[in-house]
Each structure stands twice: as C-alpha cells, then as structure tokens.
Amino acid sequence: MPGKIVIRPSGERGHANHGWLDTHHTFSFASYYDHQYDGFGRLRVLNEDIVQPKTGFGTHPHREYEIFSYIISGELEHRDSMGNVEILKRGDLQLTVAGTGITHSEYNQNPSLPVHFLQIWVKPDNPRLTPEYHTKNFSDKQKLNSVLHIISPVDSLDENTIGIHSDFHFYASLLEPEQSVVYKANGEQDDERKIYIHNTGTGGVIKVNEETVLNEGDGAFVTEIKGSEELVFESVGDKTAEFVIIDLA
Template sequence: MSCKITVRRSEDRGHANHRGINTHHTFSFANYYDANFQNFGALTVINEDIVASNSGFGTHPHREFEIFSYIISGELQHKDSMDNEEILKRGDVQFTTAGTGIFHSEYNIHTSLPVHFLQIWVKPDDPRLTPNYHTKTFPEAVKLNNLVHIISPAESETDDPDSTIKIHTDFHMFASILEPGRKVVHKVRGTNKPRKVYVHLASTGGELKINDELLKQGDGAFVTNVKCDDEISFESTGTKNAEFVLFDLA
C-alpha cells in the first residue's frame, strides 16, 4: 500500500480561548480561517474543546449537519429543542442530526472540573433530514487496545445493527485507547473507489505512530491514496495511553 500521510500538527491548528472555552480547530471555524483547511470530504469540523466549570455554549441553532461529541473527560450537560436533556460523561458519544433545524446548548455545570471533548461535524448526503438525537456509551474496557466501530452509514450492514450510531453518508468513525507498546490495524471500509482517512490523537499525553509517521498529543493526520481493504497500522510509542479517533470516508 502506498498511502500518503500528511500530519496536521497540534500547534498549527486554529485556537481561541474565551469565556472559559479553550478550543482548537482542525478546520476553518468561527473566527479561524485557512483556505487550505476547509474540510476533508464530508468531514467539516473537528474542534478539541476544554470547557471550564460553569462555562459552555449557550442555546444556539444548527441545521443540515450531523454533529457529534466524543467525551474524553469531565461532564457535559446537553439540552435541545427536541426536549432532550442529559449529562454526558467519559465514553459517551452524543449524536445530533440537525437536519431542517434544531437549537441546543452544551454546558459544563460542574463546580470545579473542566470537560474535555471532541466536537465533530459531518455533511450528510441529504441536508433536509428530520432532526434526531442519539447517545451511545462505549466503555473504556471495550476501546482498550482495540479499535471500536462507533459510527457507520445508515445504509450499511454490520454484524450487529445496534452496535454503531448511524450517519447519513459514506462515513465511519472508530476509537481506540492503546497502552504503551500496543498496536492495532485498521482495514479501510467502503468500496474500491478512492477513500480518505483522518486520525486525531487526543491531547491526553500519548504518542501514536501511523505506519512510519509519529503523532504527538493534539496532532492529526490526513491519510490519502487508500482504498477498501488497505490496512493502516497504529502503535502507541509514548509512556502514556494513546487515545485516538479515526474517520474513514469517501
């Protein structure tokens, strides 16, 4: 396999720190704009957010995109115009189909501890979907030294149709927590048409080697020139666990 790996270094991402929200943007977002980083196929937003106690995102609108949060640590309160309200914790993935339009808020109501999470936006094939909300928990033990399938296309067949969250485009998400020295291999999904893979290593202190390329905390990598059934290897090379997410898309 002759894949091309292009690293997106943590320090090169967009950054803002205001009203208790310390956020890094992989792609252009809000006041951060870079013509070279607008999207990667349907993947449009990867924000790594650390929100202080008693801070967060007040009620605001969304439409068209499918938006999900991957909780790394702390607790995040979610409320929306579909009457959903819950406290999200480590291991939870909260998924919203904004479709024709919703309002929601994301807030850290903890009195002292921050919440650390990834906020991800994907553009579905149909922007006028009926709004929907879903949360699923993927425990630490399941992800440890394993690559767990988190999100899959709504039309795809899986061994267990309830094992993944469904999204309305050709897009897969996986997550893993690798102990030092441990490895996993990802076999690219989809069809034999050209595929793309993006990997993000959470800012939790780990290091990750993708084939021969080294990522440090907060780094990401664009992997191109791949197709269905190609294999990409990942190895935790640091002294701490490497927690990462992987997006496999058309």
Template sequence: MAKITLRKGSDRGTANHGWLDTHHTFSFADYYDSRFNGFGALRVLNEDVVQPSTGFGRHPHREFEIFSYIISGELEHRDSLGHVEILKRGNVQHTTTGTGITHSEYNVHPSLPVHFLQIWAKPNKARLPPRYVTGTFEEDRKKNTLLQIVGPIEETSGAVDDEKEVKGDDPVGIHANLRVYASILSPGSKVDLPPVKTEGRKYYVHTLQTTGSSTLRSSTQSFPLSPGDGAFIESLAPSDQGLSVEASGDSEVEFLLFETE
C-alpha cells in the same frame, strides 16, 4: 501508494476565551485556512475544554450531522426537542440537525472542566427531521483495538428512531458517508487500520491532546504523532496494506480514526 500528510496539533486554529479553550482542525468561526476546509464528509473537528459552570448557550443549527465524543468531565445537553442529558466519558451524543434545531451545551460541574471533541459531518440528504441519540462505549471495548462508534445509518441496526439509546455492539447511525473508530492503545501496543475495500476511501487519524505519543506506520514510512496531532491518509487503494498506529511512548494513546471519501 498511500499519501500521508501530517497535521500538527500546534498548527491547528486556536482560541482561548477564558471559559473555553478550543483547537480547530478545520476552518471554523474566526479561523480560516484554505487548505483545511473539511475532508470528505468531515467538516468540523474541534477539541474543546470548557471550564466549570460555563458553556455554549442555546444556539441554532441546520443541515449538519453533529456529534460529541466525551473525553473527561460532564457536559449537559439541552435542545428544542425537549432532551436534557448529562453526558460523560464513554458517551457519543449525536444530533441530526436537519431542518433546524436549537441546543445548548453546558458544563454544570462546579469545579471540574469538561473535555470533548465536537464533530460535524455533511449529511447525504437535505431537510432531514431533527433527531437525537446517545451511544455508550465502555473503555474495555476500545483497548488495543479499533471500535466502530459511528457509521452510515443504513449500515447500522441501532438508533434508527429518536429517543433510542444505542447499546451493545451497534455504532451510532448518522446520515453521512463517514465511519468513526475509537482506540485506546497500551504502551507498545499497535492496531492495524481497516483495509480499504473500494477506491477513493481515505482516513484521518486524530490523537487526543491529553494522551501520549504514537507512530503512524505504512509499509514504507513512519510518522511520529505527538498529543493533538493528526494525519490525513489519501490515495488509498485496496492493495495498500500495513497501515497501523502504535503507542510509542510510556503512556496510553487514545485516538479516533475517521473513514470517508
């Protein structure tokens, strides 16, 4: 039987630096909790709000798969590969940091904040060449369904080479054992989680802190999820059925589903 553990949004690590209001699902920077040091390949899940005309200055990364899911506003990306791009709602920007890269993320808008998820995954290969790619996933494709937006690169046909933008139905390919799905549920609507095909797979559900309330249901239990809450779903077997997320209030619910092992 599936084991489900709630991660309340209010219990996440937080820091408010004035220019940045951030919430950490897992141990990060000055926040440490031995219970939350990653989940399978997933290592970092930060929900960030950056104020206008501020941002993260140029800084280095290596040996991580890093991507950003833009919720609202505009985020300027610059990196040592020469890329400059303004990311907006619907964009998923991915960087393989590999042997090393520097980048900056800045809110260039003069009056509006930018709200996004910063996500890191542990790659399944070391010393990969750095790579940058952007996927665009329209709102309608996420409505009342699970849209895969990220997956292991060997399972995807898009974004194999640098400088290539993901289009059509292709998820962004990453060098990690991680699949990510996005969904926007209308009030009263629900979506079933994908069936588990192999032993050892597990899920993490993350609801965005700016949307409405929802309920995670299994065949025997239900778990209310407030904005910003998450849930770890483990000990899954192919025989487990009936897992779903439902928008239980009168507002839309946007959430991401992470599948790993």
C-alpha cells in the same frame, strides 16, 4: 505501505482561548480561516474543546449538519429543542441530526472540573433530514488495544454503532505502550477512501505505518488509500494513547 500521510501538527491548528473555553480547530471555524483547511470530504469541523466549570455554549441554532460530541473527560450537559436533556460523561457519544433545524445548548454544570471533548460536524447526503438525537456509551474496555467502531452509515444496519446519513465511519482506540493495532479501510477493494486520524490531548504518542509519529493533539490526513487497505498503529510513548479514526468516501 498504502496511503499518503500528511501531518496536521497540533500547534498549527486554529486556536482561541476565551477563558471559559479553550478550543483548537482542525478546520476553518468561527474567526479562524485557512483556505487549505475548509474540510475533508464530508468532514467539515473537528474542534477539540475544553470548557471550564459552570460555563458553556448557550442556546444556539443548527441546521443541515450532523453534529456529534465525543467526551474525553468531565461532564457535558446537552439540552435541545426536541426535549432532550442529558449529562454526557467519558465514553459517551452524542449525535444530533440538525436537518431542517434545531436549537441546543452544551454546558459544563460541574462546579470544579472542566470538560474535554471533540465536536465534529459532518455534511449528510440529504441536508433536509428530520431532526434526530442519539447517544450511546462506548467503554474504555471496548477500546483497549483495539479499534472500536462507533459511528457507521444508517444503511449498514449495524446495531452496535450510531447511524449517520453519509458514507462516514468513526472509530476510537486506547492503545497501551508498545501495543499495536491494524486498521482496515472501509469500502470495496477499488474504492477511494479518505482517512483522518486525531491523537487526543491525553499524553500518548502513536506511530502510523512505522514512520509517521503523532503526538498529543496532532492529526493526519491519509489519502491515496483504497478499501480494505491497512494502516498499522503503534503506541510508542510511555502513556496509553487515545486516538480516533474517521474513514469517509
């Protein structure tokens, strides 16, 4: 099968527990630095965060990057300098084009339940974009035993996804035990692609291309894969596996 797959084990990610925030970093971030993991193509940050009730990230600035949050469980309140205020829940995806500069806060207002989400930063083709804010809900039903397209390049004009200013695609799947799905890489037949897979921390186990097993929190870098080549995902645990796929130039 196509593609060279290298596992990023969950336990080898950067990790910090601040009490209010338990966070794992796939790439160098904040006080965690590893020269081997400074990014992957346009993908710069993939943090898996758990924020405790009535706490969160206070108002802080961003610029240039396109930043999005994929909610796994709980509620995340977003406020920004563009006037957006929204409480995000499971299935919601929020994308902010920081561009020339914004400030925002992300807070768990729930009095008793933590919020669990992925925070992902992408380098756009143009770092001086006008700031934007987008949200859309993608239900569990849409993801069940399939691969759901969630983010795609703005020039693809796909009204079912959220647009991003880069050759970057984001997908999610909920795969029940013993079920499998086939994923076909983006691009033309001879296009070189990079793919990153992340198995969210929800207890499921997936196998990629019949040999690479990813437990909860594990990721995998896929290189040496071209447009239209396929990856096969199988749920091999006793729980439904939730995982995301990032496909980029």
